[in-house]
Amino acid sequence: MIPLTPGQIRGSFVNLSRRQAKELSVPQLEEVAWDTLDFFAWRHGRAADRSYLVTEHGDRLVSLALRTSEKKGLTPRSGMCGVCCTVQEGGNFGLFVASRAGSSGRAGNSVGIYLCGDLDCSLYVRGIKPRLTRKQMGETLPQRDRVARLQLNLAEFIDKVLEE
Ligand SMILES: [Zn+2]
Known part of the structure; x- marks a missing residue:
């Protein structure tokens, strides 16, 4: 990713109101190793069930607000990540839900x-x-292809969030 500023991140949320995005606290970005990231994500400090994610999507930036359903945000069972295809043990794996963008999201639809x-x-x-x-x-893909697959999976998810 290219290095981002807090203003860029706040300005690219598709499923928060402008006011919610403006009031959101964004972590320190100086130490972020942007060149190792396909997306930048963080958890809300006090509300552990809330996370935020920003990535390049096509020719623009898209930030998403996500919620996890479990109390501590993570399920006790293991499973495979829908973006990077890593199998995670329980406790480091969870369902993240995004309100859809626009009127669909305001009507309560999520993905x-x-x-x-x-x-x-x-x-x-x-x-x-x-x-x-x-x-x-049993993974045979070279790293470059695994990165490409991650980006594709994430882009597909974002397309669903953006779908009207
Ligand atoms: Zn993952």
């Missing part, structure tokens, strides 16, 4: 995806963060 609980998908596909469970898929 969900199972993700790594730590949202470090970009680091797993690059081997920067080790996969903790041995139960991974």
Whole structure:
């Protein structure tokens, strides 16, 4: 990713009101290793069930507000991340739900995806963060293709959020 500013992130939310986005606290960005990321994501400090994600989508930036349904945001069971295809143990795996953009979202429609609980998908596909469970898929794809698959999966999810 290209390095982003808090203003760029706040200005690209598709499923928050302008006011909600403006009031959102964005973490410190100086230390972020942008070149290792396909998306930048963080959890809300106090509300553990709320997360935020920003990525390049086509020729623009898209930020999403996400909610996790479980109390602590993560399911106790294991499963495969819908974006990076890493198999995660329970406790680092959860269903993240985004309100749809525009009138569809205001009418209460949402779309969900199972993700790594730590949202470090970009680091797993690059081997920067080790996969903790041995139960991974028999993966033969080179790293470059795994990164491309991650980006494609994420883009498909964002398209669903943007769908009117
Ligand atoms: Zn993942």
